[in-house]
Amino acid sequence: GAVVSQHPSWVICKSGTSVKIECRSLDFQATTMFWYRQFPKQSLMLMATSNEGSKATYEQGVEKDKFLINHASLTLSTLTVTSAHPEDSSFYICSADIGGRVRTPYNEQFFGPGTRLTVL
Amino acid sequence: KNQVEQSPQSLIILEGKNCTLQCNYTVSPFSNLRWYKQDTGRGPVSLTIMTFSENTKSNGRYTATLDADTKQSSLHITASQLSDSASYICVVINPNFGNEKLTFGTGTRLTIIP
Numbered sequence: 267g268a269v270v271s272q273h274p275s276w277v278i279c280k281s282g283t284s285v286k287i288e289c290r291s292l293d294f295q296a297t298t299m300f301w302y303r304q305f306p307k308q309s310l311m312l313m314a315t316s317n318e319g320s321k322a323t324y325e326q327g328v329e330k331d332k333f334l335i336n337h338a339s340l341t342l343s344t345l346t347v348t349s350a351h352p353e354d355s356s357f358y359i360c361s362a363d364i365g366g367r368v369r370t371p372y373n374e375q376f377f378g379p380g381t382r383l384t385v386l
Numbered sequence: 387k388n389q390v391e392q393s394p395q396s397l398i399i400l401e402g403k404n405c406t407l408q409c410n411y412t413v414s415p416f417s418n419l420r421w422y423k424q425d426t427g428r429g430p431v432s433l434t435i436m437t438f439s440e441n442t443k444s445n446g447r448y449t450a451t452l453d454a455d456t457k458q459s460s461l462h463i464t465a466s467q468l469s470d471s472a473s474y475i476c477v478v479i480n481p482n483f484g485n486e487k488l489t490f491g492t493g494t495r496l497t498i499i500p
Binding site: 270272307308310312357363374376377379380 | 420422427428429430431432435475486488490491492493495
């Protein structure tokens with residue numbers, strides 16, 4: 267159980283276009299989903315926290331108008347990279363919090379397989 | 387300065403050998419510590435989760451230890467296999483009033499050679 271999928275797994279686009287990445291929790295409902303970006307040989311960097319039915323919370327330095335996040339249902343969050351530029355090329359990973367009202371250390375996040383974005 | 391430091395940055399060992407990866411952290415307060423395995427081009431997969439009261443936890447050939455006093459953790463891999471080649475990431479969780487904040491280490495890139 268606790269499977270998170272992402273689509274597409276890789277995408278190549280031209281500079282200036284927009285790209286949408288989907289993150290789905292396949293066998294559980296995720297109140298909260300997270301979007302990360304990972305550059306080669308670096309750690310995952312949290313971009314934003316997405317709560318179902320409300321606006322996403324962005325980390326400092328992440329442009330909310332450039333990285334649009336929508337969490338329309340308990341199993342789907344989308345990240346849209348608008349007006350993509352080559353410097354946006356990266357590995358984008360989402361995770362979903364299996365959640366629950368009672369927080370325990372074992373309420374862990376499950377990560378998707380990632381989406382490789384290349385902007386030409 | 388990263389609050390979660392891992393060493394070594396990279397490691398190459400022969401198939402069948404054991405190895406130990408280190409993680410030192412300064413994150414406070416601390417809820418739990420997790421080790422993840424990340425294959426190239428894939429998302430991280432959880433190996434172990436330990437709270438501050440746990441000293442050791444095993445998952446097959448993986449054994450994690452935690453010393454909350456010295457803020458150190460290690461991941462020991464026994465009888466390594468070629469499929470163990472991956473990045474291993476130490477993640478420390480700050481409870482942050484119910485909104486958990488994950489702090490990721492820089493990872494150790496492990497390569498197993500036949």
